Amino acid sequence: MSELATQTFTITRDDLVRYAAASGDHNPIHQDEAVATSVGLPGVIAHGMYTMALAARAVDSWFPGAEVVSLGCKFTQPVVVPAEHGVDLEVAGVVSTVQDGLTTVALTVTSGGQKVLGMPRAVVRA
Amino acid sequence: MPVDQSLVGRSFPPTPAFAVTEEGVAAFVATTGGEYAGGPAPATYPIVLAFDAMNAFLQSEQVELHRIVHGEQRFGYERPVVPGDVLTATLTVSSLRQIGGADIIGTTSAITDADGTLVCTTSATLVHKGADA
Numbered sequence: 368m369s370e371l372a373t374q375t376f377t378i379t380r381d382d383l384v385r386y387a388a389a390s391g392d393h394n395p396i397h398q399d400e401a402v403a404t405s406v407g408l409p410g411v412i413a414h415g416m417y418t419m420a421l422a423a424r425a426v427d428s429w430f431p432g433a434e435v436v437s438l439g440c441k442f443t444q445p446v447v448v449p450a451e452h453g454v455d456l457e458v459a460g461v462v463s464t465v466q467d468g469l470t471t472v473a474l475t476v477t478s479g480g481q482k483v484l485g486m487p488r489a490v491v492r493a
Numbered sequence: 494m495p496v497d498q499s500l501v502g503r504s505f506p507p508t509p510a511f512a513v514t515e516e517g518v519a520a521f522v523a524t525t526g527g528e529y530a531g532g533p534a535p536a537t538y539p540i541v542l543a544f545d546a547m548n549a550f551l552q553s554e555q556v557e558l559h560r561i562v563h564g565e566q567r568f569g570y571e572r573p574v575v576p577g578d579v580l581t582a583t584l585t586v587s588s589l590r591q592i593g594g595a596d597i598i599g600t601t602s603a604i605t606d607a608d609g610t611l612v613c614t615t616s617a618t619l620v621h622k623g624a625d626a
Contacts, residue, residue: 376525376526382524385523385524386524388520389517389520389521389523389524390521390524390540390541390544391544392540393558394558394559395558395559396559396562402559405559406559406560406622407622408562414563415563415566416537416540416563416566417524417525419537419566420521420525420535420537423525423536423537424525424527424535426536427527427535427536432532434533434570434573435536435568435570435573436569437567437568437569437570438536438537438567438568439565439566439567439568440565440566440567441564441565441618442562442563442564442565442566445562485565489536
């Protein structure tokens with residue numbers, strides 16, 4: 368097991384607006400406080416896919432240009448993004464196995480000290 | 494409103510062809526603070542198509558997007574997605590169960606290129622909370 372350098376990203380409401388435009392995911396729970404709380408969320412939350420995109424960016428920074436063979440996670444905790452200053456996301460990773468040219472990376476993705484993704488894992492050809 | 498159990502195993506029509514462009518990939522990369530220097534799209538990029546497929550599915554089942562929370566997402570690649578690809582996604586409902594007033598909908602989208610060759614398979618679990626949940 369070799370540890371990779373933890374990457375920290377700050378997620379702001381503006382990032383969510385840009386991500387909605389680039390991804391086509393305009394679910395209002397990622398933009399509108401009133402809609403988010405109406406469905407029982409604590410506030411505007413980041414797109415799970417945005418959190419996953421940041422995790423993928425960390426993997427790319429650890430293995431520049433490596434082909435991603437698979438990537439997956441569960442979305443276990445919402446990442447609440449306050450209107451002011453946003454919130455930090457930390458992406459840590461360890462290489463769990465290297466076999467047949469494939470490197471498996473076990474990630475730990477946290478916000479405010481709490482894990483937000485369940486079993487995030489990437490397999491890269493590196 | 495519980496989602497109809499007979500949906501399991503049903504495939505929905507392929508999404509309209511989606512052309513992967515350098516501009517589109519660059520915009521996606523920029524949202525994560527990165528700079529696109531050409532080459533393969535980021536690993537989560539096919540969500541753009543999978544999301545189209547999901548929207549069409551939700552509309553046909555009259556499920557409101559804001560009642561959906563994303564439970565899980567996986568991507569398995571046959572080859573990287575690159576600008577110039579013309580892709581379509583075909584969504585199949587793989588599982589459906591109800592837990593505590595929520596529908597847990599498992600979907601799998603096959604993403605194929607202009608030749609019909611599989612590029613990526615992506616599976617999503619969608620949690621639908623009904624109005625009275």
